[in-house]
Amino acid sequence: MTEEEYKEAEEYINKYLKDHDVLIATPEEDLLLDRLTACINCGTCTMYCPLLDLTNGELSPRKIAIEVSRTEPDWKTVRKIVYDCTLCGKCEEVCPESVPVPRIVKNIRARILRQSPSSMLPEYIAMQKNLTEMRSAYIPMDEEDKQDYIEDDLENFGWTKTADKYLEKAGVVYFGGCQARERLFLIRESVKLLLEALHVDYSLLEEEGCCGLPASLIGDVSLSDDLANSVIKKCKEKQAKIVLTTCAGCTAKLKEDFQKFEAGIDVKHLIEYIIEDIGLEAFKKMIKKSPPTTITVTLHNPCDLHRGSGKYFVSYTEQILKNLPNIIYETLPDAERCCGAGGLSDLFIPDVTKELQKQKAIDIQATPASIVIAPCPRCINQIEEGLHEMNSEKKVLDMSMFLNLFLYGGFENL
């Protein structure tokens, strides 16, 4: 075949695939899709999927499993389903055959991006552009404005600002991620304050970048790997032993990638770090302030922590909360149900994710707690908005902020 004939044939095949809405899998993808054949069609996943009722039965993990593995897939339907999914992981958790529906959903998103990038949402394209050009999911805020926000945020708690610390070498590197760096600044500032008080040998990363999670959610696997590898390289240069995180999504993503690329560095969310490295007893000895009267708190469990990273997160977090003076811990019913912040599905089904947000806010409002701990910036945003819309006075705090109250005070400003 001449080069020209080859090109012509290739164009014909691509046109055929496009016209017939066919998606081609790589051999690795085929292996993953093979896992769907383990599905026994029991429907348990669908019963537990938080989106089933909210989408009038349109989104069902069983549909993904059956549609893709047993029938000639209708890719138009599958495409809608895979973008709606919040990737909460509940279906895989309850599946008796451990069918990895969330991984398959991400995989199909990657195939769609590879084969028809023009069908991407403009928001996806903008995000891909930011991630490629700025190594960040968000356009960085003007530095002066950012500092003003930080000062206001700290003042609200009565805390003083700590300088950013960049060391050549450090045992612990704090990776705040795009949200803490560009949106919820107080989390990053709180962690710095906390690590200073605990005398931790830590450093920030000069050009922190993104963990790669948003890239993997839009299906850009090579960009996602590239971003994760650049974090690994920077942490290795600092000879870090631990990468400390505060975002549930970054935690799950970096844990997976640090293992996949054999980085030899532990990735730990702050909650893990407090329990495993600082120690609860040691932390308790550092406490200088306690609430003047008892405060009731509750906990939202982010999907990417307890399903994405490890079941121990719930018990770790509860241990911390139950050991703090003058704190009453109250369980949140259905605490591990998705708040609607995951999977970028808010770009596709904003009304549905809004409903998940509302359900979460209603559940929190019904508890006697005045504070809800949400150890993930995306969940904080989502829950805060939900509570605000119901005129609730309850506060949503990250664990670093909450712990700082016991070290630096500020209960009166809550």
Ligand code: SF4
């Ligand atoms: S729970 Fe698992 S086995 Fe049952 S229908 Fe869902 S994917 Fe299939």
Ligand code: SF4
């Ligand atoms: S990951 Fe969550 S939202 Fe997606 S199909 Fe499974 S249960 Fe439903």
